[in-house]
Amino acid sequence: MKLGTLKLENNFVLAPMQNVTTGPYRRFCRNFYKIGLVCVPMIYTKGIVSSPKSFEHELYKIEKERPISVQLIGSDPEALKKSIEYLESYKFDVLDINAGCPSKRAIRAKQGGYLIDDFKKLKGLLEIAVKFSSRPVSLKTRTGFKKNFDLITFKDIVNDSGIEFLTVHARTVKDRSNISAIDLDFIKILKESISIPLIGNGDIINPKFAKYFMDYTNVDAIMIGRGTLGNPELFYQIYEYFTKGREIPFINNKTLMRERVELYKRVLDDFVDGTKFQFPLEEYKFIELKRNSIWLTKNIKNSTDLRRKLSETRNLRQLKLVLEDIFN
Numbered sequence: 001m002k003l004g005t006l007k008l009e010n011n012f013v014l015a016p017m018q019n020v021t022t023g024p025y026r027r028f029c030r031n032f033y034k035i036g037l038v039c040v041p042m043i044y045t046k047g048i049v050s051s052p053k054s055f056e057h058e059l060y061k062i063e064k065e066r067p068i069s070v071q072l073i074g075s076d077p078e079a080l081k082k083s084i085e086y087l088e089s090y091k092f093d094v095l096d097i098n099a100g101c102p103s104k105r106a107i108r109a110k111q112g113g114y115l116i117d118d119f120k121k122l123k124g125l126l127e128i129a130v131k132f133s134s135r136p137v138s139l140k141t142r143t144g145f146k147k148n149f150d151l152i153t154f155k156d157i158v159n160d161s162g163i164e165f166l167t168v169h170a171r172t173v174k175d176r177s178n179i180s181a182i183d184l185d186f187i188k189i190l191k192e193s194i195s196i197p198l199i200g201n202g203d204i205i206n207p208k209f210a211k212y213f214m215d216y217t218n219v220d221a222i223m224i225g226r227g228t229l230g231n232p233e234l235f236y237q238i239y240e241y242f243t244k245g246r247e248i249p250f251i252n253n254k255t256l257m258r259e260r261v262e263l264y265k266r267v268l269d270d271f272v273d274g275t276k277f278q279f280p281l282e283e284y285k286f287i288e289l290k291r292n293s294i295w296l297t298k299n300i301k302n303s304t305d306l307r308r309k310l311s312e313t314r315n316l317r318q319l320k321l322v323l324e325d326i327f328n
Protein backbone atom coordinates (compact mmCIF):
# COMPACT_ATOMS: atom_id res chain seq x y z
CA MET A 1 0.00 0.00 0.00
CA LYS A 2 1.06 3.62 -0.41
CA LEU A 3 1.04 6.43 2.11
CA GLY A 4 1.90 9.42 -0.02
CA THR A 5 5.15 8.50 -1.76
CA LEU A 6 5.94 5.88 0.85
CA LYS A 7 5.45 2.27 -0.19
CA LEU A 8 4.56 -0.10 2.63
CA GLU A 9 4.03 -3.83 2.74
CA ASN A 10 0.71 -3.41 4.54
CA ASN A 11 -1.40 -0.79 6.31
CA PHE A 12 -0.35 -1.68 9.85
CA VAL A 13 1.59 0.84 11.91
CA LEU A 14 3.18 0.34 15.32
CA ALA A 15 2.59 3.52 17.35
CA PRO A 16 5.41 5.60 18.78
CA MET A 17 5.39 5.19 22.57
CA GLN A 18 8.15 6.77 24.61
CA ASN A 19 10.11 4.24 26.68
CA VAL A 20 8.04 1.44 25.15
CA THR A 21 8.49 1.12 21.39
CA THR A 22 12.26 1.19 21.61
CA GLY A 23 14.50 -0.40 18.98
CA PRO A 24 14.37 -3.84 20.63
CA TYR A 25 10.59 -3.63 21.09
CA ARG A 26 9.97 -2.71 17.45
CA ARG A 27 12.21 -5.53 16.25
CA PHE A 28 10.58 -7.97 18.65
CA CYS A 29 7.09 -7.12 17.33
CA ARG A 30 8.24 -7.47 13.74
CA ASN A 31 9.28 -11.05 14.54
CA PHE A 32 5.61 -12.00 14.85
CA TYR A 33 4.28 -10.34 11.72
CA LYS A 34 5.28 -7.83 9.07
CA ILE A 35 4.42 -4.33 10.23
CA GLY A 36 4.18 -1.78 7.42
CA LEU A 37 5.66 1.08 9.42
CA VAL A 38 7.25 1.40 12.85
CA CYS A 39 7.94 4.68 14.62
CA VAL A 40 10.71 6.07 16.80
CA PRO A 41 8.96 7.87 19.69
CA MET A 42 9.19 11.63 20.10
CA ILE A 43 12.54 13.31 20.40
CA TYR A 44 12.64 16.88 21.73
CA THR A 45 14.07 19.33 19.20
CA LYS A 46 15.43 21.49 22.03
CA GLY A 47 17.15 18.38 23.42
CA ILE A 48 18.75 17.56 20.08
CA VAL A 49 20.07 21.09 19.78
CA SER A 50 21.51 21.18 23.28
CA SER A 51 22.78 17.61 23.47
CA PRO A 52 22.57 15.60 20.24
CA LYS A 53 24.56 12.66 21.64
CA SER A 54 21.93 11.98 24.30
CA PHE A 55 19.58 10.68 21.58
CA GLU A 56 21.99 8.28 19.95
CA HIS A 57 20.38 5.23 21.50
CA GLU A 58 16.97 6.23 20.06
CA LEU A 59 18.39 6.26 16.57
CA TYR A 60 20.81 3.37 16.91
CA LYS A 61 20.76 1.00 13.90
CA ILE A 62 17.43 2.42 12.68
CA GLU A 63 18.58 1.80 9.11
CA LYS A 64 17.95 -1.91 9.82
CA GLU A 65 14.31 -1.24 10.68
CA ARG A 66 13.11 0.46 7.55
CA PRO A 67 10.43 1.48 6.78
CA ILE A 68 10.68 3.58 9.91
CA SER A 69 9.52 7.02 10.94
CA VAL A 70 11.25 9.39 13.36
CA GLN A 71 9.16 11.81 15.38
CA LEU A 72 10.12 15.28 16.56
CA ILE A 73 8.39 17.38 19.21
CA GLY A 74 9.07 21.06 19.69
CA SER A 75 7.78 24.57 19.26
CA ASP A 76 10.85 26.53 18.22
CA PRO A 77 11.18 26.78 14.42
CA GLU A 78 14.95 27.21 14.58
CA ALA A 79 15.38 24.13 16.81
CA LEU A 80 13.21 22.16 14.41
CA LYS A 81 15.34 23.22 11.46
CA LYS A 82 18.57 22.32 13.29
CA SER A 83 17.13 18.97 14.39
CA ILE A 84 16.21 18.12 10.82
CA GLU A 85 19.78 18.92 9.76
CA TYR A 86 21.10 16.73 12.56
CA LEU A 87 18.86 13.81 11.58
CA GLU A 88 19.84 14.04 7.93
CA SER A 89 22.68 11.53 8.26
CA TYR A 90 20.41 8.83 9.71
CA LYS A 91 18.64 6.49 7.36
CA PHE A 92 14.91 6.60 8.01
CA ASP A 93 11.85 7.05 5.84
CA VAL A 94 9.46 9.58 7.36
CA LEU A 95 9.81 12.65 9.52
CA ASP A 96 6.79 12.88 11.81
CA ILE A 97 5.76 15.99 13.73
CA ASN A 98 4.09 15.53 17.09
CA ALA A 99 1.02 17.70 17.67
CA GLY A 100 -0.74 15.41 20.12
CA CYS A 101 1.33 14.85 23.26
CA PRO A 102 -0.93 15.76 26.21
CA SER A 103 1.77 15.94 28.91
CA LYS A 104 1.94 19.05 31.08
CA ARG A 105 5.55 19.49 30.04
CA ALA A 106 4.57 19.60 26.37
CA ILE A 107 1.61 21.94 26.80
CA ARG A 108 3.59 24.34 28.99
CA ALA A 109 6.31 24.48 26.35
CA LYS A 110 3.71 25.14 23.61
CA GLN A 111 4.52 21.94 21.80
CA GLY A 112 2.88 18.54 21.18
CA GLY A 113 -0.86 18.72 21.89
CA TYR A 114 -0.68 22.50 22.35
CA LEU A 115 -0.17 22.88 18.59
CA ILE A 116 -3.65 21.63 17.77
CA ASP A 117 -4.94 24.70 19.62
CA ASP A 118 -2.64 27.08 17.75
CA PHE A 119 -3.04 26.47 14.03
CA LYS A 120 -0.77 29.40 13.13
CA LYS A 121 2.14 27.88 14.98
CA LEU A 122 1.37 24.41 13.68
CA LYS A 123 1.28 25.68 10.11
CA GLY A 124 4.62 27.45 10.54
CA LEU A 125 6.31 24.33 11.91
CA LEU A 126 4.91 22.13 9.14
CA GLU A 127 6.20 24.60 6.55
CA ILE A 128 9.69 24.35 8.02
CA ALA A 129 9.56 20.56 8.22
CA VAL A 130 8.42 20.19 4.61
CA LYS A 131 10.94 22.75 3.37
CA PHE A 132 14.00 21.37 5.13
CA SER A 133 13.36 17.63 5.35
CA SER A 134 14.58 15.45 2.51
CA ARG A 135 12.09 12.76 3.64
CA PRO A 136 8.32 12.78 3.46
CA VAL A 137 6.79 14.63 6.41
CA SER A 138 3.76 13.43 8.36
CA LEU A 139 1.78 14.82 11.28
CA LYS A 140 0.47 12.94 14.31
CA THR A 141 -2.23 14.65 16.30
CA ARG A 142 -5.55 14.26 18.10
CA THR A 143 -9.08 15.36 17.25
CA GLY A 144 -8.63 18.69 19.00
CA PHE A 145 -7.52 20.33 22.24
CA LYS A 146 -10.54 20.65 24.57
CA LYS A 147 -13.06 19.91 21.85
CA ASN A 148 -12.80 18.73 18.26
CA PHE A 149 -10.88 21.18 16.08
CA ASP A 150 -12.41 23.33 13.37
CA LEU A 151 -12.40 20.96 10.43
CA ILE A 152 -12.56 23.56 7.69
CA THR A 153 -9.44 25.40 8.84
CA PHE A 154 -7.61 22.20 9.74
CA LYS A 155 -8.25 20.53 6.42
CA ASP A 156 -6.86 23.55 4.56
CA ILE A 157 -3.69 23.49 6.66
CA VAL A 158 -3.22 19.78 6.10
CA ASN A 159 -4.10 19.76 2.42
CA ASP A 160 -1.88 22.75 1.63
CA SER A 161 1.06 21.94 3.89
CA GLY A 162 2.87 19.43 1.69
CA ILE A 163 2.81 16.74 4.37
CA GLU A 164 2.23 13.29 2.92
CA PHE A 165 -0.04 11.71 5.50
CA LEU A 166 -1.76 12.33 8.79
CA THR A 167 -2.24 10.17 11.88
CA VAL A 168 -5.03 10.98 14.32
CA HIS A 169 -5.61 9.51 17.76
CA ALA A 170 -9.39 9.66 17.97
CA ARG A 171 -9.72 11.77 21.11
CA THR A 172 -8.87 15.29 22.23
CA VAL A 173 -5.71 16.32 24.09
CA LYS A 174 -7.73 17.00 27.25
CA ASP A 175 -9.21 13.50 27.11
CA ARG A 176 -5.70 12.08 27.36
CA SER A 177 -6.07 8.30 27.00
CA ASN A 178 -8.96 6.83 28.90
CA ILE A 179 -11.37 9.46 30.05
CA SER A 180 -13.75 9.23 27.13
CA ALA A 181 -14.62 6.84 24.34
CA ILE A 182 -12.87 7.44 21.05
CA ASP A 183 -14.67 9.55 18.49
CA LEU A 184 -14.89 7.53 15.29
CA ASP A 185 -17.54 9.82 13.78
CA PHE A 186 -15.06 12.67 13.72
CA ILE A 187 -12.40 10.47 12.13
CA LYS A 188 -14.89 9.48 9.44
CA ILE A 189 -15.70 13.12 8.59
CA LEU A 190 -12.03 14.04 8.72
CA LYS A 191 -11.20 11.26 6.27
CA GLU A 192 -13.77 12.63 3.83
CA SER A 193 -12.35 16.15 4.15
CA ILE A 194 -8.65 15.69 3.56
CA SER A 195 -6.82 14.84 0.38
CA ILE A 196 -3.91 12.93 1.95
CA PRO A 197 -3.99 9.43 3.50
CA LEU A 198 -5.21 9.15 7.09
CA ILE A 199 -4.00 6.67 9.70
CA GLY A 200 -6.56 6.00 12.43
CA ASN A 201 -5.43 5.35 15.99
CA GLY A 202 -6.94 4.69 19.39
CA ASP A 203 -8.00 1.74 21.53
CA ILE A 204 -7.46 -1.01 18.95
CA ILE A 205 -6.88 -4.10 21.06
CA ASN A 206 -8.34 -6.90 18.96
CA PRO A 207 -9.00 -7.82 15.32
CA LYS A 208 -12.75 -7.23 15.50
CA PHE A 209 -12.35 -3.67 16.67
CA ALA A 210 -9.58 -3.09 14.12
CA LYS A 211 -12.00 -4.09 11.38
CA TYR A 212 -14.82 -2.01 12.83
CA PHE A 213 -12.51 1.03 13.07
CA MET A 214 -11.40 0.68 9.44
CA ASP A 215 -14.83 -0.08 8.00
CA TYR A 216 -16.57 2.68 9.91
CA THR A 217 -14.09 5.46 9.24
CA ASN A 218 -12.57 4.33 5.94
CA VAL A 219 -9.07 5.25 7.15
CA ASP A 220 -6.18 4.12 4.97
CA ALA A 221 -4.22 2.43 7.75
CA ILE A 222 -4.38 1.67 11.45
CA MET A 223 -1.84 2.47 14.13
CA ILE A 224 -1.70 0.40 17.31
CA GLY A 225 0.17 1.10 20.53
CA ARG A 226 -0.97 -0.28 23.87
CA GLY A 227 -2.75 -3.27 22.35
CA THR A 228 0.61 -4.80 21.49
CA LEU A 229 1.85 -4.79 25.09
CA GLY A 230 2.09 -8.42 26.13
CA ASN A 231 0.45 -9.48 22.85
CA PRO A 232 3.06 -9.09 20.13
CA GLU A 233 0.93 -11.28 17.84
CA LEU A 234 -1.81 -8.69 17.55
CA PHE A 235 -0.92 -7.61 14.00
CA TYR A 236 -0.82 -11.26 12.91
CA GLN A 237 -4.21 -11.89 14.51
CA ILE A 238 -5.60 -8.86 12.68
CA TYR A 239 -4.16 -10.01 9.37
CA GLU A 240 -5.72 -13.47 9.76
CA TYR A 241 -9.06 -11.96 10.66
CA PHE A 242 -9.01 -9.44 7.80
CA THR A 243 -7.98 -11.95 5.16
CA LYS A 244 -9.55 -15.23 6.31
CA GLY A 245 -12.12 -14.23 8.90
CA ARG A 246 -10.14 -16.41 11.27
CA GLU A 247 -10.19 -15.46 14.94
CA ILE A 248 -6.99 -16.46 16.71
CA PRO A 249 -7.54 -16.17 20.44
CA PHE A 250 -4.88 -14.55 22.58
CA ILE A 251 -3.31 -17.40 24.51
CA ASN A 252 -0.60 -17.12 27.10
CA ASN A 253 1.01 -19.51 29.56
CA LYS A 254 4.45 -19.95 31.09
CA THR A 255 5.77 -21.92 28.09
CA LEU A 256 4.72 -19.22 25.63
CA MET A 257 5.96 -16.50 27.95
CA ARG A 258 9.32 -18.25 28.17
CA GLU A 259 9.62 -18.41 24.37
CA ARG A 260 8.75 -14.73 24.05
CA VAL A 261 11.12 -13.66 26.83
CA GLU A 262 13.94 -15.72 25.23
CA LEU A 263 13.19 -14.05 21.89
CA TYR A 264 13.25 -10.63 23.53
CA LYS A 265 16.66 -11.45 25.05
CA ARG A 266 18.04 -12.46 21.65
CA VAL A 267 16.66 -9.35 19.96
CA LEU A 268 18.07 -7.21 22.76
CA ASP A 269 21.53 -8.81 22.54
CA ASP A 270 21.56 -8.37 18.78
CA PHE A 271 20.43 -4.76 19.14
CA VAL A 272 23.10 -3.71 21.62
CA ASP A 273 25.87 -5.62 19.84
CA GLY A 274 28.59 -3.12 18.92
CA THR A 275 26.96 -0.18 20.66
CA LYS A 276 28.82 2.60 22.43
CA PHE A 277 25.88 4.05 24.36
CA GLN A 278 26.79 6.63 26.97
CA PHE A 279 24.79 4.91 29.70
CA PRO A 280 25.61 1.47 31.13
CA LEU A 281 24.56 -1.35 28.84
CA GLU A 282 23.75 -3.69 31.68
CA GLU A 283 21.25 -1.17 33.05
CA TYR A 284 19.69 -0.68 29.61
CA LYS A 285 19.25 -4.42 29.13
CA PHE A 286 17.79 -4.76 32.62
CA ILE A 287 15.20 -2.03 32.11
CA GLU A 288 14.18 -3.38 28.69
CA LEU A 289 13.92 -7.00 29.79
CA LYS A 290 12.16 -6.26 33.06
CA ARG A 291 9.51 -4.04 31.45
CA ASN A 292 8.79 -6.55 28.71
CA SER A 293 8.85 -9.60 30.97
CA ILE A 294 6.18 -7.92 33.08
CA TRP A 295 3.98 -7.25 30.03
CA LEU A 296 4.54 -10.77 28.78
CA THR A 297 2.80 -12.18 31.87
CA LYS A 298 -0.51 -10.91 30.44
CA ASN A 299 -3.36 -13.42 30.90
CA ILE A 300 -1.22 -16.02 32.68
CA LYS A 301 -2.81 -17.63 35.74
CA ASN A 302 -1.72 -15.90 38.97
CA SER A 303 0.14 -13.30 36.96
CA THR A 304 -0.18 -10.72 39.75
CA ASP A 305 2.30 -12.72 41.77
CA LEU A 306 4.66 -13.06 38.79
CA ARG A 307 4.51 -9.32 38.13
CA ARG A 308 5.24 -8.56 41.77
CA LYS A 309 8.32 -10.80 41.74
CA LEU A 310 9.56 -9.27 38.50
CA SER A 311 8.88 -5.72 39.70
CA GLU A 312 10.96 -6.25 42.83
CA THR A 313 14.14 -7.10 40.91
CA ARG A 314 16.82 -4.43 41.01
CA ASN A 315 19.39 -5.62 38.47
CA LEU A 316 19.84 -7.95 35.50
CA ARG A 317 21.22 -10.79 37.62
CA GLN A 318 18.21 -10.75 39.95
CA LEU A 319 15.83 -10.51 37.02
CA LYS A 320 17.36 -13.53 35.31
CA LEU A 321 17.12 -15.53 38.55
CA VAL A 322 13.44 -14.64 38.98
CA LEU A 323 12.73 -15.56 35.35
CA GLU A 324 14.47 -18.92 35.82
CA ASP A 325 12.44 -19.50 38.95
CA ILE A 326 9.20 -18.69 37.11
CA PHE A 327 9.98 -21.01 34.23
CA ASN A 328 11.23 -23.98 36.21
Ligand SMILES: Cc1cc2nc3c(=O)[nH]c(=O)nc-3n(C[C@H](O)[C@H](O)[C@H](O)COP(=O)(O)O)c2cc1C
Binds near residue numbers: 041071204227
Ligand atom coordinates in the same frame (compact mmCIF):
# COMPACT_ATOMS: atom_id res chain seq x y z
C1 LIG B 1 3.58 5.16 27.26
C2 LIG B 1 3.14 5.91 26.04
C3 LIG B 1 4.04 6.71 25.37
C4 LIG B 1 3.64 7.42 24.22
N1 LIG B 1 4.57 8.16 23.54
C5 LIG B 1 4.19 8.78 22.38
C6 LIG B 1 5.15 9.46 21.58
O1 LIG B 1 6.35 9.50 21.86
N2 LIG B 1 4.69 10.08 20.46
C7 LIG B 1 3.37 10.04 20.08
O2 LIG B 1 3.00 10.60 19.05
N3 LIG B 1 2.47 9.38 20.81
C8 LIG B 1 2.84 8.74 21.92
N4 LIG B 1 1.92 8.02 22.62
C9 LIG B 1 0.55 7.89 22.09
C10 LIG B 1 0.44 6.63 21.19
O3 LIG B 1 1.26 6.74 20.06
C11 LIG B 1 -1.01 6.41 20.73
O4 LIG B 1 -1.42 7.53 20.01
C12 LIG B 1 -1.96 6.21 21.92
O5 LIG B 1 -1.41 5.29 22.86
C13 LIG B 1 -3.32 5.68 21.43
O6 LIG B 1 -3.17 4.47 20.73
P1 LIG B 1 -3.45 3.03 21.43
O7 LIG B 1 -4.83 3.11 22.03
O8 LIG B 1 -3.36 2.04 20.30
O9 LIG B 1 -2.41 2.85 22.46
C14 LIG B 1 2.29 7.32 23.76
C15 LIG B 1 1.39 6.52 24.46
C16 LIG B 1 1.79 5.80 25.57
C17 LIG B 1 0.80 4.93 26.28
